[in-house]
Amino acid sequence: MAEILNAAELDSLLSEAGAADVATGEALESFRIAYFGRQGVLKSLNERFREVPREQKREMGQALNAFKDALQSLFDEASSALVAGQDAQTSGQDPTLPSGAVPVGSHHPLSLVRREILDIFARMGFVVADGPEIEDDWHVFSGLNFPEEHPARDMQDTFFVQRDPDLLLRTHTSSVQVREMERRDPPYRLVMPGRVFRNEAISARAHCIFHQVEGLYIDKGVGFADMKQTLLMFAQQLFGSDVKIRLRPSYFPFTEPSAEMDVYWGLKTEVDKRITKGTGWLEIMGCGMVDPAVLEASGIDPEVYSGFAFGMGIERIAMLKWQIGDLRLFFENDMRFTSQFTGG
Ligand code: PHE
Numbered sequence: 283m284a285e286i287l288n289a290a291e292l293d294s295l296l297s298e299a300g301a302a303d304v305a306t307g308e309a310l311e312s313f314r315i316a317y318f319g320r321q322g323v324l325k326s327l328n329e330r331f332r333e334v335p336r337e338q339k340r341e342m343g344q345a346l347n348a349f350k351d352a353l354q355s356l357f358d359e360a361s362s363a364l365v366a367g368q369d370a371q372t373s374g375q376d377p378t379l380p381s382g383a384v385p386v387g388s389h390h391p392l393s394l395v396r397r398e399i400l401d402i403f404a405r406m407g408f409v410v411a412d413g414p415e416i417e418d419d420w421h422v423f424s425g426l427n428f429p430e431e432h433p434a435r436d437m438q439d440t441f442f443v444q445r446d447p448d449l450l451l452r453t454h455t456s457s458v459q460v461r462e463m464e465r466r467d468p469p470y471r472l473v474m475p476g477r478v479f480r481n482e483a484i485s486a487r488a489h490c491i492f493h494q495v496e497g498l499y500i501d502k503g504v505g506f507a508d509m510k511q512t513l514l515m516f517a518q519q520l521f522g523s524d525v526k527i528r529l530r531p532s533y534f535p536f537t538e539p540s541a542e543m544d545v546y547w548g549l550k551t552e553v554d555k556r557i558t559k560g561t562g563w564l565e566i567m568g569c570g571m572v573d574p575a576v577l578e579a580s581g582i583d584p585e586v587y588s589g590f591a592f593g594m595g596i597e598r599i600a601m602l603k604w605q606i607g608d609l610r611l612f613f614e615n616d617m618r619f620t621s622q623f624t625g626g
Contacts, residue, residue, distance in 0.1 A: 287330045287342055292349045295323065299353055304360035313360070317353055324350065391623040392493055392612055395600045396475050399495050402519045406512065408471040408497065413458035415477060419448040421457040425464075426536035427575050441479050441490075451479035455496035456536060459572075459591055462498065463580035468587045469501035475596075486608040487557065493596035498572070500582065500589035506539070506571060509590035513543055513569060520599070521545060528563065537570025537591060545602055553607040564602060567594035 285291075299317060303309045317323045327346060334342045366378055389397075400410060413421075423435055433439070434453060443449040458474040474496040482488050499512070510529065517527045526546035534540045544563035548554045558564050569592035574584035597609050604623065611619050 287327065287334055287346075289342070289345050292327075292345055296349060296352055299356055304356075304364075307364060310357075310360055310364060314357065318357070324353070388621045388623065390612075390620050391600050391604065391606075392596050394623055395596050395603065396493065396495065398520065399516075399594070399596070399599070400473055400475060402516055403471075403473045403497065405519075406471070406515070408473045408499075411458055411462050411472045411474045413452075413455070413461045413474065413476065415452055415479070416443060417450060417452040417457050419450070421460045422450060422452050422454070425460040425576070425579050426456055427573055427579070428535045432535065437481070439480055439482070441481055452476075453480050454478050454593060455494040456591070456593055458496055459498045459536075460576075460580055463500070463577070463582055468582060468589070470498070472496075472498045474498070484610065486610065489597070489609055489613060491613070492609075494593050495596060497592045498589065499591075500572070500577075500587050502587060504571075504588045504590060506590070509569060509571070509592070512590075513567070513592065517543075517545060521602070529569075532568060532570075534568055534570055536573050536576045537568075538573045540568065540570035543567045543569060543592075543594075547602060557601070557607060564598060566598050566602070567592050569593070 299313075302313055302316075304313050315322060319325070327349075331339075331342065331346055362378065366376060400408075404410075419435075422440075423432065428434060440453055441451040443451065455474050455476045455478060458476065459472075462470070462472055462474070476494060476496075477491060478494050479491055482490050484490060499508070513529075514527060517525045528544050529541040530544065532540045532542040542565050544565050546562060547558050547564040549558065549560075549562040554562070569590065572589045572591050574588075577584040577587060577589075597612055600606065600612070601609065
């Protein structure tokens, strides 16, 4: 029978194991079998541990456990060194390094602004409605009281898909107003976001494709003061409570009276002057009381109902919000630009 197990023997076994060849897969496998195998060193040490006198059991047990742990570490280290070495040979990389960060996507600035606009109006009871981008003459012009010879119908402004009957790309989201008035019974508060198209030269201030959010509020006894208050509240929520706005009288065929709402941008730099045409103010929306003729054309009794409508450019608002000087940046899809924006 073998000698009683003792600490000195474990020490020398461990230094023997530490010196063993584990540099190749084959050598490591022999090591594993020799030490951890069914007839290996650990097995026989465990058997011999039974013979240790009771008074030494506690101490020897601890020594044996420490020996097992040390042996396991030797094995683990050798096996990861082996894997790393193989990998380095094939790819020149160290697989034990942490992996690179997974790139996280970001929202386009126009999406962020649209969402914020819709959220503000949602809190005031406006729900979202949608309409087609390819429209007919009725919904874009005739139903909105545009006279037959109105310049907005001109080839210069409108992209026609087909002539007579006319199919065209909508030049504004007011077409969705007509669709909604035709299919719903008042009262309602609607916001209608969408893409619009105009045959215009592309510059820092204009593009042939841009985005609008349209609004429509129809009820009994709605007046101009309701519109002004709604739009002021909107501007305060979007730009902060100290925002400066102004309403200028204007003209649209489908609203009476009509106005344009400006937000103060500033006149400090050359860019400010160029963007605001030297006034410091930037127009962000058209608005007005829905013309009774428009209500009537959509089957709403103007003696009973009144309402207001507004339409704003999303690009303009994004430019104000982030002080962006050139509208074209929104359409170039350069991720160095589009990935800079967060929040809503
Ligand atoms: N449709 C107008 C435009 O595109 C904006 C507008 C909408 C004006 C609603 C008044 C009411 O310029």
